[in-house]
Amino acid sequence: MKEIRIGLIGFGTVGKGLAQALLTQKERLIEKTDIIFTLATVADISTDTLPDEFSDVTLTKDADVIFTDPTINIVVELIGGMEPAKSFILKAIAHGKHVVTANKALLSVHGREIFKAAAEKNVEVGFEASVGGGIPVIKGLKEGLVANKINNIKGIMNGTANYILTQMTDHGTPFHEVLKEAQELGFAETDPTYDVEGIDTAHKLAILMTIAFGLHVHLDDISIEGISSIEPTDIDFAKNLGYRIKLLAISRNHGDHVEARVHPTMVPANHMLATINGAFNGIQFNGDTVGDVLLYGQGAGMMPTGSAVAADVVDIGRNIACNSVNRVPALSYLPDHIKEPTITPMDQLICPYYFRVTALDQPGVLSLITTIFGRYTISIKSMRQQEHDSNEPVFIVFMTHQATEGDVKKALEEIDALDVCTSPTVKIRLLIPE
Amino acid sequence: MKEIRIGLIGFGTVGKGLAQALLTQKERLIEKTDIIFTLATVADISTDTLPDEFSDVTLTKDADVIFTDPTINIVVELIGGMEPAKSFILKAIAHGKHVVTANKALLSVHGREIFKAAAEKNVEVGFEASVGGGIPVIKGLKEGLVANKINNIKGIMNGTANYILTQMTDHGTPFHEVLKEAQELGFAETDPTYDVEGIDTAHKLAILMTIAFGLHVHLDDISIEGISSIEPTDIDFAKNLGYRIKLLAISRNHGDHVEARVHPTMVPANHMLATINGAFNGIQFNGDTVGDVLLYGQGAGMMPTGSAVAADVVDIGRNIACNSVNRVPALSYLPDHIKEPTITPMDQLICPYYFRVTALDQPGVLSLITTIFGRYTISIKSMRQQEHDSNEPVFIVFMTHQATEGDVKKALEEIDALDVCTSPTVKIRLLIPE
Numbered sequence: 108m109k110e111i112r113i114g115l116i117g118f119g120t121v122g123k124g125l126a127q128a129l130l131t132q133k134e135r136l137i138e139k140t141d142i143i144f145t146l147a148t149v150a151d152i153s154t155d156t157l158p159d160e161f162s163d164v165t166l167t168k169d170a171d172v173i174f175t176d177p178t179i180n181i182v183v184e185l186i187g188g189m190e191p192a193k194s195f196i197l198k199a200i201a202h203g204k205h206v207v208t209a210n211k212a213l214l215s216v217h218g219r220e221i222f223k224a225a226a227e228k229n230v231e232v233g234f235e236a237s238v239g240g241g242i243p244v245i246k247g248l249k250e251g252l253v254a255n256k257i258n259n260i261k262g263i264m265n266g267t268a269n270y271i272l273t274q275m276t277d278h279g280t281p282f283h284e285v286l287k288e289a290q291e292l293g294f295a296e297t298d299p300t301y302d303v304e305g306i307d308t309a310h311k312l313a314i315l316m317t318i319a320f321g322l323h324v325h326l327d328d329i330s331i332e333g334i335s336s337i338e339p340t341d342i343d344f345a346k347n348l349g350y351r352i353k354l355l356a357i358s359r360n361h362g363d364h365v366e367a368r369v370h371p372t373m374v375p376a377n378h379m380l381a382t383i384n385g386a387f388n389g390i391q392f393n394g395d396t397v398g399d400v401l402l403y404g405q406g407a408g409m410m411p412t413g414s415a416v417a418a419d420v421v422d423i424g425r426n427i428a429c430n431s432v433n434r435v436p437a438l439s440y441l442p443d444h445i446k447e448p449t450i451t452p453m454d455q456l457i458c459p460y461y462f463r464v465t466a467l468d469q470p471g472v473l474s475l476i477t478t479i480f481g482r483y484t485i486s487i488k489s490m491r492q493q494e495h496d497s498n499e500p501v502f503i504v505f506m507t508h509q510a511t512e513g514d515v516k517k518a519l520e521e522i523d524a525l526d527v528c529t530s531p532t533v534k535i536r537l538l539i540p541e
Numbered sequence: 542m543k544e545i546r547i548g549l550i551g552f553g554t555v556g557k558g559l560a561q562a563l564l565t566q567k568e569r570l571i572e573k574t575d576i577i578f579t580l581a582t583v584a585d586i587s588t589d590t591l592p593d594e595f596s597d598v599t600l601t602k603d604a605d606v607i608f609t610d611p612t613i614n615i616v617v618e619l620i621g622g623m624e625p626a627k628s629f630i631l632k633a634i635a636h637g638k639h640v641v642t643a644n645k646a647l648l649s650v651h652g653r654e655i656f657k658a659a660a661e662k663n664v665e666v667g668f669e670a671s672v673g674g675g676i677p678v679i680k681g682l683k684e685g686l687v688a689n690k691i692n693n694i695k696g697i698m699n700g701t702a703n704y705i706l707t708q709m710t711d712h713g714t715p716f717h718e719v720l721k722e723a724q725e726l727g728f729a730e731t732d733p734t735y736d737v738e739g740i741d742t743a744h745k746l747a748i749l750m751t752i753a754f755g756l757h758v759h760l761d762d763i764s765i766e767g768i769s770s771i772e773p774t775d776i777d778f779a780k781n782l783g784y785r786i787k788l789l790a791i792s793r794n795h796g797d798h799v800e801a802r803v804h805p806t807m808v809p810a811n812h813m814l815a816t817i818n819g820a821f822n823g824i825q826f827n828g829d830t831v832g833d834v835l836l837y838g839q840g841a842g843m844m845p846t847g848s849a850v851a852a853d854v855v856d857i858g859r860n861i862a863c864n865s866v867n868r869v870p871a872l873s874y875l876p877d878h879i880k881e882p883t884i885t886p887m888d889q890l891i892c893p894y895y896f897r898v899t900a901l902d903q904p905g906v907l908s909l910i911t912t913i914f915g916r917y918t919i920s921i922k923s924m925r926q927q928e929h930d931s932n933e934p935v936f937i938v939f940m941t942h943q944a945t946e947g948d949v950k951k952a953l954e955e956i957d958a959l960d961v962c963t964s965p966t967v968k969i970r971l972l973i974p975e
Contacts (some may be wrong), residue, residue: 131690136687138874139875241831246681247677247681247836250684251669252677254848394848396558396675396848397838397844397849402834404835405832414830425869431860431863431865434859440573
């Protein structure tokens with residue numbers, strides 16, 4: 108029976124999950140593949156002993172032990188971040204090792220260099236775990252939807268942000284309170300920036316766009332807005348209007364340009380993406396052949412992510428056993444067919460909008476505001492004004508038909524400059540019906 | 542560049558979808574695989590000419606033309622039903638051709654014979670399109686969730702039945718009226734038996750159970766109830782109790798036995814499966830590593846199903862090009878590791894129940910009924926009795942805690958035999974919370 112030997116760099120949460128999965132599933136994997144998958148070596152600078160069940164596994168603080176071990180076939184990088192993860196991966200590739208990683212931050216910035224190096228050494232780079240945790244989203248897209256032109260990607264790709272928005276929606280709690288609770292419960296990091304500011308979601312969108320469209324998409328190509336400024340008031344208005352606010356990654360393929368954006372989005376309450384709550388992820392593709400497909404599950408966590416890493420290890424193991432390495436190109440399209448993207452400038456984005464204007468309750472205010480909208484050809488679909496029982500400023504909520512972001516920005520600047528407007532207008536984009 | 546040549550048997554809806562997909566995606570598939578996928582021959586007894594865009598394709602009424610063509614690599618069977626589909630597939634295998642089929646009815650009954658023949662000739666049998674239309678559910682399960690013991694499968698696998706239940710739920714329309722509408726709109730067949738009586742769903746469950754659990758599951762192993770007796774009254778009660786009625790395929794793996802059942806099920810309204818409406822499918826797996834994963838999309842139709850067939854064709858094409866045929870075993874587990882199933886007898890099923898008793902509104906009726914429940918240790922969680930303003934019989938609705946089906950059957954027999962009970966009690970199983 109063939110044996111595939113794995114070197115694991117990083118024995119944190121996901122690393123432990125992978126080790127556990129390989130141990131628990133060992134017999135099952137033999138029954139499915141006729142291959143023994145062995146965790147040979149773990150490299151981790153802050154681990155001094157491995158749990159008893161891994162007594163056969165070599166522990167080292169020096170990753171070079173893994174790169175230079177000729178018996179190791181696959182190097183799994185699970186330390187995250189830029190360096191030394193990048194150097195480790197390139198070194199593993201240089202030593203002719205296949206690589207599996209969950210490192211979306213790294214791939215969305217340095218993916219091009221890494222995949223080029225891997226292609227030159229004819230080794231594989233598996234990254235199923237980089238998007239959607241245990242959900243087989245990369246495999247589903249690359250292989251299950253192979254016979255499709257992907258028209259668009261829409262997804263909830265960060266469980267922490269979705270958990271916070273769900274709590275805010277269900278209990279009306281302000282963002283910072285929910286965040287604090289989530290941190291206490293271990294659902295959010297001490298520094299939550301990547302999760303709540305949409306950066307982690309953008310990492311994942313860059314990876315999905317690359318394989319969905321055959322374009323070299325870089326993190327910098329993506330327009331990013333997070334959820335930290337979302338207020339309970341807007342969640343409430345959204346609910347009353349039949350919407351839920353979700354942090355979505357959205358990319359629509361217009362042929363000669365592609366949208367690439369992460370921002371809070373108002374999603375119709377009956378849309379599948381609106382029903383994905385708590386720490387779950389949901390990623391939807393629209394393909395010209397298949398229509399809409401949505402994949403749902405836990406987007407993070409020790410075992411779900413371990414499941415995806417293990418799936419990559421098995422996939423590569425099968426290719427080693429069958430002599431069919433790079434049977435499926437890493438980025439779905441063959442390297443020569445991956446092009447430079449033209450990203451739709453945000454000012455040219457066309458979508459419907461929600462605006463919450465804060466204004467003094469005086470005669471003629473509505474006329475002042477709607478005159479500005481009219482000047483920028485922003486067509487209003489509906490308007491709601493709060494009942495007023497004091498001299499406090501009131502909220503006026505507008506829902507628009509499709510409008511151009513550049514026009515919207517200029518109109519809101521003018522509106523916010525009005526004497527009667529006492530706070531900046533809140534703007535939330537709507538999911539484009541298609 | 543390698544060419545893979547395809548012989549298609551059956552130029553009906555899905556056959557046309559595949560032909561269209563191969564044509565539309567030809568360049569894209571080359572960019573992804575470096576392989577030209579060519580539809581070489583179509584065999585169909587009722588087609589006299591092919592559309593102009595397929596002028597290069599040979600048309601025949603004799604499937605033997607395909608089997609005996611040494612240039613054809615893959616035979617796609619899309620005629621459906623038992624015969625001649627079965628003979629065609631076995632003949633293709635005997636001629637050393639790989640096979641792709643969407644024929645769930647055939648595989649759930651004769652799968653064992655077909656997969657054995659294919660293994661002996663070392664050819665592949667792809668069947669992604671047999672479950673969930675274009676949703677990559679088979680690939681997701683076999684490969685994406687490879688490092689998992691699958692604990693359970695729960696799914697909406699028939700779009701027609703789900704469309705009918707959705708219409709009944711949204712508009713309160715009776716089953717037969719919605720069915721008639723659905724037939725007029727082309728959403729339901731002239732003979733809707735397979736769809737509405739749960740048989741088609743059972744075909745699919747048998748296939749999923751086989752690959753999820755490594756068990757030779759046959760259609761006959763599955764307990765089947767359809768939706769034709771579901772009444773708007775029960776849909777209404779379900780809604781008021783916070784549930785939706787869905788036709789679910791359910792299999793739970795208890796280790797030494799597995800549940801295998803298709804029946805209308807009350808699903809909590811906030812469960813993902815309750816939010817899947819219209820003609821869509823949703824299939825959820827629980828794996829010991831990954832937790833819950835749900836895949837959603839169009840479960841039928843010309844192009845979605847064509848997408849899945851094309852994905853299988855590409856998968857096999859890659860294996861031919863890489864010399865890695867049967868790189869992934871057809872049924873996920875290697876043939877020697879697939880076991881005989883022990884199916885949980887329905888009488889031993891344990892789940893919560895909904896009962897709607899129809900009884901005369903007389904003093905002491907409730908006591909008579911609850912005494913019988915008590916005798917069979919069926920614990921009632923809640924009870925609702927309609928307000929009565931006439932001498933008509935009234936509905937008494939019970940929700941139970943977990944109870945054993947065998948006890949439930951006996952209790953309902955006794956209840957229905959009571960003089961005060963004027964119609965058979967309606968029983969609907971609840972989704973087991975887990």
